[in-house]
Amino acid sequence: MTDPIATSAARLRASGFAPKIAVLLGTGWGPVAAAVQGAVDVAYTELPAFPTLRVGGHAGHVRLGRIGGRDVAVLAGRKHAYETGEADGMKGAIRTLAALGVQVLLQTNAAGSLDPAMRPGELMLITDHVNLVQRSPLFHEPGDDRFVDMSAAYDPALGAQAKAVAARLGIALHEGVYAWVMGPQFETPAEIRWLRQLGAQAVGMSTVPETIVARHAKMKVLALSMFTNMAAGMSAETLTHAHTMATAKTGTPNAVALLEALIPALEA
Numbered sequence: 196m197t198d199p200i201a202t203s204a205a206r207l208r209a210s211g212f213a214p215k216i217a218v219l220l221g222t223g224w225g226p227v228a229a230a231v232q233g234a235v236d237v238a239y240t241e242l243p244a245f246p247t248l249r250v251g252g253h254a255g256h257v258r259l260g261r262i263g264g265r266d267v268a269v270l271a272g273r274k275h276a277y278e279t280g281e282a283d284g285m286k287g288a289i290r291t292l293a294a295l296g297v298q299v300l301l302q303t304n305a306a307g308s309l310d311p312a313m314r315p316g317e318l319m320l321i322t323d324h325v326n327l328v329q330r331s332p333l334f335h336e337p338g339d340d341r342f343v344d345m346s347a348a349y350d351p352a353l354g355a356q357a358k359a360v361a362a363r364l365g366i367a368l369h370e371g372v373y374a375w376v377m378g379p380q381f382e383t384p385a386e387i388r389w390l391r392q393l394g395a396q397a398v399g400m401s402t403v404p405e406t407i408v409a410r411h412a413k414m415k416v417l418a419l420s421m422f423t424n425m426a427a428g429m430s431a432e433t434l435t436h437a438h439t440m441a442t443a444k445t446g447t448p449n450a451v452a453l454l455e456a457l458i459p460a461l462e463a
């Protein structure tokens with residue numbers, strides 16, 4: 196077998212788990228991995244379709260196991276477009292999940308808030324996105340199916356289930372539009388004023404490319420943001436990565452509780 200996706204899917208299948216749902220962990224969401232029972236970890240370095248990561252000394256791994264009795268694949272580690280300028284860093288990984296039989300991609304990320312009512316440490320259901328970067332992981336893709344319909348990129352029924360579970364747990368879950376910026380620099384206040392006029396509630400440097408690959412692969416997508424800061428110019432703070440990481444910790448307990456309850460409840 197020389198096809199990297201088939202090889203990677205076979206390696207994950209050998210764990211004995213057959214997940215229909217996969218979770219891609221963003222900043223602040225890492226502790227979700229501790230909720231996986233019977234965990235088997237497979238390093239990205241063992242998976243030829245997966246990216247090589249260098250951020251923070253972590254190579255990245257897929258954790259297979261169960262949450263609430265349900266088989267899951269949890270991806271810890273993401274290749275960001277700001278590392279290379281290319282949007283296809285996670286293409287092979289997402290396609291491997293599809294080959295494994297995953298039907299739902301649950302994405303998580305850290306984002307800046309553009310709405311004064313959405314505070315650092317709080318969560319938001321992504322209902323839609325703006326691909327400001329105007330790059331695609333489907334550049335160079337042959338075939339007419341590259342013209343993917345994005346009119347319901349974030350599955351409305353899965354979103355409704357997430358809202359219901361959050362309400363049951365008493366966790367505030369905002370809703371809004373996520374604007375994808377390339378980074379790695381944060382935005383200027385002028386850029387943030389412009390994004391607010393566009394109708395975005397959240398801004399971040401990830402998620403959109405993976406959503407596009409997943410929709411092309413006919414997977415459903417559910418995506419959640421954790422606000423780690425008010426966006427540039429909306430508070431007196433200076434934005435730093437360290438500050439973002441520190442604030443993410445305050446949102447982590449709700450993030451973990453929501454996913455632990457949501458994953459077993461999701462009906463794809």
Ligand code: HPA
Binds near residue numbers: 305376424
């Ligand atoms: N801008 C872009 N990406 C981010 C931010 C932000 O303010 N916060 C966390 N990720």
